[in-house]
Amino acid sequence: MAANGKDTTGSAAPVVAALDAVSVRRYTTGQVILDDIDWTVRSGEHWALLGANGAGKTTMLRLIGALMHPTTGSVEVLGHRLGRVDVRELRAHIGLVSSAQKIPQDATGHTVVLTGHTGTVQPxxxxxxxxxxxRAHALLAELEIKELADRAFGVCSGGQRARILVARALMADPSLLLLDEPFNxxxxxxxxxxxxxxxxLATTRSSLATITVTHHLEELSPAIGHVLLLKEGRVLTSGGAEDVLTAERMTECFGRPIEVSRHEGRWLARSGRR
Incomplete structure (x- = not known):
């Protein structure tokens, strides 16, 4: 399968997540958090989800992670529609990496990865x-951190902890991996x-789809081929990274002049002159 999510015959890859006319409103205040969202993620695609604070990025990830339901519209993940499936079983097949995850600080790296098999905090x-x-040892080796197997999670560096959490998320052999500001x-x-x-991972796991939420283009790996820009709860634009990550569209999304450049597959954004 090619990096753009298409197989070698040119037919579309299987859909792993689809949002159709999705809106989310707070019941208490009626505030619109997401408004009429359409989005499809296919097997083997690697997406970045970008937008200013409060744009609705975390809510989007929570919907796709089966952690909440939309107010209106439909969300399908791994072939199952939310509201018609046991979300506990569905979550077991979705990998989630977040710096906000609560991990016992005295647990070893190997133990933390093991808990991904049961989707629990405690082993x-x-x-x-x-x-x-x-399998947990093999994943630590795949992430090039096998030396952390017996080290307490709490004494690992931030980067080491992040890779342990990626290994943990991969224990369920997910088709979809969600990364919520993993570089924080x-x-x-x-x-x-x-x-x-x-x-x-993008190179060795051709069918794995990923969605990364971040604030900085510098944090996107060269594997990111698709981008969705979210502004005030609505999709501003989405598509191929080269078409979306332009100065014009980034400026519109963030409300200030932004210059965008690319070097050896890596992106950089900085504030432009007014």
Whole structure:
């Protein structure tokens, strides 16, 4: 399958997530958080979800992660429509990485990855046979952090913790991986290590689809081929990264002049002169 989410015959890849005329409103105030959202993510596609604070990015991710339901419209994830499926079972097949996840600080890297098998915060030791334990070790090796297997999560660096959480999310062998600001508070070397790891995953797992929420274009790996710009709860534009990540569209999205450049597959955005 090609990096653009199409197979070699040219037919469309399977849909892993689809939002159709989705709106979300707060019941208490009637505030519109998302308004008439249409979006389709296919197998093997790697999306960036961008927008200013309050644009609705986290709500979009929560919908696709089966953590909430829309007020109107339909959300289908991995072939199941929200409202017609046990969301607990569905979540077991969706990988989620977030810096806000609550992880026991004294748990070892291997133990943290193991909990991805059961989708729990605390380990359920009786659920982890030798095969599951070996899979956790293999994922740590795949993320190039096998030396963290016996190290307490709390003493790992930010970048190391981020890669442990990616390994944890992959324990369920998900078709869809959601990354909610995974680069939050990482220093430059840690950021680059995580970007490299995500690029390798995109290369080695051809059917895996990813959605990354971030505030900085510099945090996007060269594997990101699609971008959705969200502004005030509505889709401003979406499509191929080269078509969406332009100075004109980024300026419209963020409400100030923005210059966009690209070097060796990596993007950079900075405030332009008024």
């Amino acid at each position: 359920l030791w009786r659920k982890y046979d030798d095969e599951v334990r070996e 508070a990482l220093d430059l070397p840690s950021r680059e290590d995580l970007i490299d790891a995500m690029h390798r």
